[in-house]
Amino acid sequence: MKDYIKRISKHLRVLIVVAAVVLTSALFYGFTDNFFEITKNLDIFATLFKELNLYYVDETKPGDLMKKGIDAMLESLDPYTNYIPESEIEDYRFMTTGQYGGIGAQIRTKDSMIVIAEPYEGFAAQKAGLIAGDVILEVNGKSTKGKSTNDVSKILKGQPNTTVKLLIRRDGEKKPFEKVVTREEIKVKAVPYYGMINDKIGYINLTQFTENCTDEVREAFQALKNDNKMEALVLDLRSNPGGLLKEAVNLSNLFVDKGQLIVNTKGKVKEWSSSYKAQNPPLDTEIPIVVLVNSSSASASEIVSGTLQDLDRAAIVGQKSYGKGLVQTTRPLSYNAQLKVTTAKYYIPSGRCIQALDYSNRNEDGSVGKIPDSLISKFETVKKKRIVYDGGGITPDYAVEPRTLSPISKSLYDKMLIFDFATGYHQQHPALQSAREFVVTDELYNEFISFISNKEYDYTTSSEDLVEKFKSTAEKEKYFQAVKPEYEALKAKLMHNKNDDLAKFKDEIKELLKSEISSRYYYQKGRIEASMNTDPELKQALKVLGDKQIYASTFEKREVEKK
Numbered sequence: 001m002k003d004y005i006k007r008i009s010k011h012l013r014v015l016i017v018v019a020a021v022v023l024t025s026a027l028f029y030g031f032t033d034n035f036f037e038i039t040k041n042l043d044i045f046a047t048l049f050k051e052l053n054l055y056y057v058d059e060t061k062p063g064d065l066m067k068k069g070i071d072a073m074l075e076s077l078d079p080y081t082n083y084i085p086e087s088e089i090e091d092y093r094f095m096t097t098g099q100y101g102g103i104g105a106q107i108r109t110k111d112s113m114i115v116i117a118e119p120y121e122g123f124a125a126q127k128a129g130l131i132a133g134d135v136i137l138e139v140n141g142k143s144t145k146g147k148s149t150n151d152v153s154k155i156l157k158g159q160p161n162t163t164v165k166l167l168i169r170r171d172g173e174k175k176p177f178e179k180v181v182t183r184e185e186i187k188v189k190a191v192p193y194y195g196m197i198n199d200k201i202g203y204i205n206l207t208q209f210t211e212n213c214t215d216e217v218r219e220a221f222q223a224l225k226n227d228n229k230m231e232a233l234v235l236d237l238r239s240n241p242g243g244l245l246k247e248a249v250n251l252s253n254l255f256v257d258k259g260q261l262i263v264n265t266k267g268k269v270k271e272w273s274s275s276y277k278a279q280n281p282p283l284d285t286e287i288p289i290v291v292l293v294n295s296s297s298a299s300a301s302e303i304v305s306g307t308l309q310d311l312d313r314a315a316i317v318g319q320k321s322y323g324k325g326l327v328q329t330t331r332p333l334s335y336n337a338q339l340k341v342t343t344a345k346y347y348i349p350s351g352r353c354i355q356a357l358d359y360s361n362r363n364e365d366g367s368v369g370k371i372p373d374s375l376i377s378k379f380e381t382v383k384k385k386r387i388v389y390d391g392g393g394i395t396p397d398y399a400v401e402p403r404t405l406s407p408i409s410k411s412l413y414d415k416m417l418i419f420d421f422a423t424g425y426h427q428q429h430p431a432l433q434s435a436r437e438f439v440v441t442d443e444l445y446n447e448f449i450s451f452i453s454n455k456e457y458d459y460t461t462s463s464e465d466l467v468e469k470f471k472s473t474a475e476k477e478k479y480f481q482a483v484k485p486e487y488e489a490l491k492a493k494l495m496h497n498k499n500d501d502l503a504k505f506k507d508e509i510k511e512l513l514k515s516e517i518s519s520r521y522y523y524q525k526g527r528i529e530a531s532m533n534t535d536p537e538l539k540q541a542l543k544v545l546g547d548k549q550i551y552a553s554t555f556e557k558r559e560v561e562k563k
Contacts, residue, residue, distance in 0.1 A: 045069075049062075049065070049066070052065070053065070067083065067085060070083045071083060077342070078326065078342050078359055079359055080324070080326055080328055080340070080342055081328070081339075081340065081341050081342050082339075082340045083333075083337065083338075083339060083340075084330075084337060084338040084339070084340060085337050086335060086336040086337055089336065089337075089338065092338065092340075099185060099186065099187045099188075100157060100185075100186050101157055101158055101159050101160045101183050101184070101185055101186065102124070102153075102156050102157040102158065102183055102184075102186050103123070103124045103125045103128075103130075103156050103164065103181045103183060103186075104119060104120040104123025104124050104125050104126070104184070104186040105117075105118065105119045105120060105123075105125035105126075105130065105156075106118045106119075106120075107136070107149050107152060107153065107156075108149060109148070109149055110135075110416050112145055112146050113135050113136075113137070113144065113145060114135070114136045114144045114147065114149065114152045115133065115134070115135050115136070115416075116130055116131070116132055116133065116134045116135075116136065117132060117419075118132050118519060118523060118524070119131065119132065119523070120186065120188065120523070121523040121524070121525070123184065123186055124181050124182060124183060124184045124186075125181060128179050128180075128181045128182075129179065130166075130168070130179060130181070131170075131423075131426070131520075132419075132422075132423060132426075132519070132520055133170070133171065133419070133420070133423030133426075134168050134169070134170050135168065135169040135170070136152065136166055136167070136168060137167040137168065137169055137176055138165075138166065138167035139152060139155045139156065139164060139165070139166055139167075140155065140164060140165050141165070142155075156183075157183075158183050159183065160183055160184045160185045161182065161183065161184070162182070162183050163180050163181065163182050163183070164180070164181050164183060165178060165179075165180050165181075166178065166179045166180075166181060171423065171424065171427065172427055188208075188210075189216060190206055190207060190208050190209070190210050190212075190213035190216050190217075191204060191205060191206055191207075191213070191216040191217060191220050192205055192207060192524045192525060192528070193205045193524065193525045193528045193529070194220035194223070194224060195224075195529070196224065196228045196230065197234065197532065197538070197542065198542070200229075200230065200231040200232060201230070201231070201232045201233070201234060201541075201542060201545050201546070202221075202224035202225075202228065202230035202232070202233050202234070203233075203234045203236065203532075203538075204217055204220045204221065204224075204233065204234070204235050204236065205236040205528055206235065206236065206237055206240060206251075207239075207240055208240060208241065208242075208243050209240070209242055209243030209244050209247040209248055209251075209299075209300035209301070210243050210244065210247070211244065211247070212247075213243070213244075213247050213251070214247050214250040214251045214253075214254065217235075217251055217254065218254060218283060221233070221254070221283060221284070222283075225284075225287075230287075231287070231288075232287060232288040232289070232290075232545040233287055233288070233289050233290070234289075234290050234291075234292060234538065234541045234542075234545070235289060235290070235291045235292070235304075235314070236292045237291055237292060237293050237297050237301040237304065237305055238292050238293060238294040238296070238297055238318060238537070239294060239296040239297065240296075240297050240298070240300075240301040241296065241298050241299065241301070242298045242299025242300035242301050242302070242324065243299070243300050244300065245263075245265075245276070245300060245303070245327060245346075247300060248262075248263070248299075248300035248301075248303040248304050249262050249263060249276045249278075249303070250280075251304055252278070252303065252304050252307045252308065253278040253279065253280055253282060254282060254283040254284070255282060255283065255284060255285060255287075255289060255308065255313055255314070256278050256282055256285065256307075256308075256311055256313055257278065257282055257285060258278050258279065258280060258281055258282065259277055259278060260277060260278045260311065260349075261275060261276075261277050261349050262276050262277060262278060262303070262307050262348075262349065263275075263276045263303050263307065263346050263347065263348055263349075264276070264346065264347040265327050265344040265345070265346045265347075266344055266345055266346075266347065267327070267343045267344030267345070268343075269343065272327070272329065272343040272344040273344065285313075288315075288545055288551050289308065289313065289314035289315070290314060290315050290316075290317050290541040290544055290545055291304070291305045291308055291309075291314050291315070291316050291317070292317055292318050292537050292538070292541060293305050293316060293317075293318045293319065293320075293321045293394060293396060294318050294319045294321070294402065294537075295319050295320065295321065295322060295363075295393075295402070296322060297318075297321040297322060297394075298321065298322035298323075298324040299322075299324045299326075301321065302321050302322070302323075302324065302325065302354050302393070302394050303346060303348065305321065305394050306321075306348040306352075306354055306394045307348050307349055309381065309388065309394060309397070310348050310349040310350040310352075310379075310381050310382055310388065311349055311381070311382050311383060312381050312382065312383040312384045312386070312555045315397045315398065315544050315551060315554040315555075316394060316395075316396040316397045316398070317396055317397070317398045317400060317537055317540050317541050317544065318396050318398075318399075318400055318537045319396065319399065319400065319401075319402050320368060320392075320393040320394065320395050320396065320399075321354070321393040321394040322356075322368070322393060323354055323355060323356035323368040323392035323393035324354075324355065324356070325345050325346050325347075325353045325354045325355030325356075326342045326344070326345055326346070326355055327342065327343055327344040327345065327346055328340050328341065328342055328343065329341060329343045349382050350379040350380060350381055350382065350388055351379050352377070352379040352388060352389070352390035353390055354390065354392065354393055354394055355392065356368045356391075356392035356393065357371060357375055357391055357392055358371075368391075368392035368393045371391045371392060375391060376389050376390060376391040377389065377390050377391070381555075383555075384555045384556070386555065386556075397554050398540055398544060398554075400536050400537050400540050401536075403536060405508065406501070406504075406505045406508060407459040407460065407461045407462070407496070407501075408457075408459055408496075408498065408501040408502065408505055408509075409505055409508050409509055409512060410459065411457045411458065411459035412452070412457055412509065412512070413512060415455070415456070415457045417451070417452050417455055417457055418509075418512050418513055418516050419516060420451075421448050421451050421452075421513065421516075422513065422516035422517045422519070422520055423520070424451070425517050425520070426517070426520035426521070431521070432517070432518065432520075432521040432522075434529070435514075435518035435521070435522050435525070435526040435527075435529035435530045436529040436530065436532055436533065438514060438517070438518055438530065439514075440510040440513045440514050440517070444513075445506065445509070445510055445513070448509075448513060449502055457498075459496070461494070461496050463494045464491075464494055464495070464496065467487070467490055467491055467494060470487070471487055474487075511530075511531070511534055514530045515527050515530045515531060518530040
């Protein structure tokens with residue numbers, strides 16, 4: 001009897017909260033027949049939750065049960081309506097503002113240990129002398145072995161001006177050493193890099209649509225225009241997941257006339273249906289622009305690229321964008337939790353919505369899957385009356401095939417062998433010429449081959465994988481014995497040879513080495529600069545902007561090809 005009473009007491013507070021929710025809901029909705037189903041099902045849920053926590057054979061965790069129930073319910077709607085408990089509010093704030101309290105470093109796992117992948121330039125970790133490749137053995141005296149990056153990240157984050165003590169192991173040091181790092185307000189720049197690609201064409205990389213990102217783009221643009229006499233611009237939105245709607249509107253406003261419609265939002269609740277127009281005088285309405293997008297460019301990135309395409313203001317280069325045309329709004333919940341709920345769809349100036357018609361119909365790279373022509377509608381761009389389409393994502397004016405890593409390159413990267421070689425190179429060479437001019441010579445490449453000669457990095461090629469799938473299918477269908485000799489011969493011919501692959505994919509591996517080594521000296525800026533000479537989308541952008549006739553032909557009346 002005592003155990004029974006104890007169990008009731010343990011869950012009493014939870015039950016009171018649930019009962020209060022039900023009672024409040026009943027009082028609020030009960031007078032309207034239309035909401036009978038809501039109050040009825042809230043009552044059923046509260047009763048079930050009570051009985052489950054009181055009588056389940058093992059001890060339950062009410063908080064975990066509730067979160068799983070909420071997550072499962074929201075999962076049945078769309079991928080972007082999410083429950084954010086109080087414990088995850090800091091991560092959500094970082095997504096919308098780019099700010100958080102912490103040490104300012106990217107971390108990853110290696111051999112069950114936590115490794116600093118890259119300190120943010122100018123922030124606490126770098127100021128304390130931490131470098132890429134440092135292994136964090138302990139945080140505040142507690143071992144990190146076997147911990148996830150998420151677990152360790154939560155400990156490293158905290159209020160600015162508080163300290164965290166780290167035990168570090170570094171290659172080249174005889175024994176571990178301690179570092180006390182003072183946390184600070186970390187503001188990750190939305191524009192990590194801008195510069196001139198050549199004498200006439202400027203480049204701005206925008207990674208997220210956080211608070212005031214438009215100001216960063218404006219400052220970068222003005223610097224390029226005033227200091228370098230920029231005559232054309234590449235705006236890189238590749239892998240930009242989006243962010244704040246107002247920033248997408250403000251950024252589009254930089255390049256279109258005041259009063260121009262940029263985006264409409266339409267929702268079930270009238271207050272979420274709005275028209276957003278350019279409110280300010282533009283920065284420049286004449287300069288030729290190319291916007292780079294890929295399958296990971298989403299949401300606000302698609303508003304900007306789609307709006308500039310619809311207004312015949314910019315040429316779009318790359319791959320079809322992600323296809324997220326939904327607007328989310330945060331609603332406050334009890335106990336400092338939040339609900340991020342989809343409240344509207346957005347429609348760019350041509351009238352099209354770029355939301356993917358089927359949330360689950362995605363290719364392996366995350367891009368929108370094939371859509372039947374019968375479900376796709378035609379629209380016209382505002383000025384030149386070019387034909388564009390809805391159905392999911394922004395289709396580029398100039399499509400560029402996405403690059404994929406070879407199996408050997410992927411294995412070398414995933415096994416962190418390229419990472420480790422770059423760390424060793426940095427220790428032996430205190431300085432590096434500019435990232436863009438740095439060259440991975442054949443001599444340096446041979447050093448890398450020697451470095452990995454006794455390392456494990458096996459892999460399976462796509463051809464080998466297909467042959468094994470064929471074998472498995474043939475065995476199931478009882479045909480394998482009849483084709484076994486042919487199978488063995490084909491397998492022998494396709495069996496990869498690491499030395500051959502190191503020669504065959506030499507240029508690709510050199511690019512990865514250049515990027516990783518450059519990042520040791522110039523951080524994220526170095527990665528971007530290192531790739532400029534070999535970036536296929538950037539090459540296409542230079543081709544379009546470098547020829548006035550090609551650029552002008554982009555806006556001739558025609559159909560933007562369906563893909």
